[in-house]
Amino acid sequence: MTQKTNRQIYLDKGFVRLPGFLEEHEVSTCKDKIREFIEDLVPDLPRDHVFYEDKAKHSSLKQIQQMQMHCSWCNHFMNDKPRTLAEELMGKGVVARNMQYFNKPPLMGRPTPPHQDGYYFKLQPPEALTMWLALDEVNEQNGCIRYVAGSHRDELRSHGPTGTLGFSQGITDFGRPGDLSREEVMQASPGDLLVHDSMTIHRAEGNTSGTLNRRALGFIFYSEDALEDKRAKEEYRREAQRQQQGKI
Ligand SMILES: O=C(O)CCC(=O)C(=O)O
Numbered sequence: 592m593t594q595k596t597n598r599q600i601y602l603d604k605g606f607v608r609l610p611g612f613l614e615e616h617e618v619s620t621c622k623d624k625i626r627e628f629i630e631d632l633v634p635d636l637p638r639d640h641v642f643y644e645d646k647a648k649h650s651s652l653k654q655i656q657q658m659q660m661h662c663s664w665c666n667h668f669m670n671d672k673p674r675t676l677a678e679e680l681m682g683k684g685v686v687a688r689n690m691q692y693f694n695k696p697p698l699m700g701r702p703t704p705p706h707q708d709g710y711y712f713k714l715q716p717p718e719a720l721t722m723w724l725a726l727d728e729v730n731e732q733n734g735c736i737r738y739v740a741g742s743h744r745d746e747l748r749s750h751g752p753t754g755t756l757g758f759s760q761g762i763t764d765f766g767r768p769g770d771l772s773r774e775e776v777m778q779a780s781p782g783d784l785l786v787h788d789s790m791t792i793h794r795a796e797g798n799t800s801g802t803l804n805r806r807a808l809g810f811i812f813y814s815e816d817a818l819e820d821k822r823a824k825e826e827y828r829r830e831a832q833r834q835q836q837g838k839i
Pocket residue numbers: 693703708721722723793794795807809
């Protein structure tokens with residue numbers, strides 16, 4: 592029997608795991624660069640590019656957005672191996688849109704509500720993917736990603752406010768038949784890469800581990816054919832800004 596290619600798995604399930612996408616020394620470089628980014632650049636970033644669980648505590652840093660805009664190493668890194676893979680999985684040219692840092696700090700990291708990235712992206716056609724690169728051991732205690740297999744073929748679900756900074760919108764009726772029964776728990780080791788279609792439903796629990804960080808890098812690519820609905824995007828931006836008031 593011939594093995595399925597990564598592209599076949601991605602198209603079939605709406606996500607694919609690539610164990611060991613980065614070697615140990617590359618993960619170590621990423622961690623060094625992120626440390627430098629946090630020390631040198633975060634203090635001067637726009638407020639809506641950095642989110643904390645508690646803005647009074649620097650140790651509660653949970654998300655950085657648009658890293659490729661602020662750091663040439665990040666821009667180069669995203670446009671190297673991740674971009675090549677995005678083109679392979681989509682089977683067409685892509686546009687690099689966002690490099691992100693995610694952490695769920697021990698005991699403070701809150702759950703990621705169930706959502707479809709496509710709800711945030713507002714694309715026509717809805718062709719985009721997100722990569723999620725583990726930098727720590729990630730398991731059920733510190734909040735691994737959970738995908739609903741095959742959900743990329745279903746409709747865009749109804750989303751509403753979650754109160755969660757960085758993931759302001761979540762699926763309002765998550766838990767419908769087929770949601771939890773199709774869910775796959777994606778434990779990961781440093782250097783492992785997960786990739787999901789922008790329509791794939793995913794979520795994560797909070798970090799209850801007490802000691803372990805749950806650091807990851809995200810890379811968002813749109814297909815070269817996908818056009819943003821500017822008006823819908825602007826409406827969403829205003830709504831997100833309203834919800835973030837006092838939290839960032
Ligand atoms: O890191 C997480 O918990 C969620 C990441 C996510 O939702 C995404 O990359 O689309």
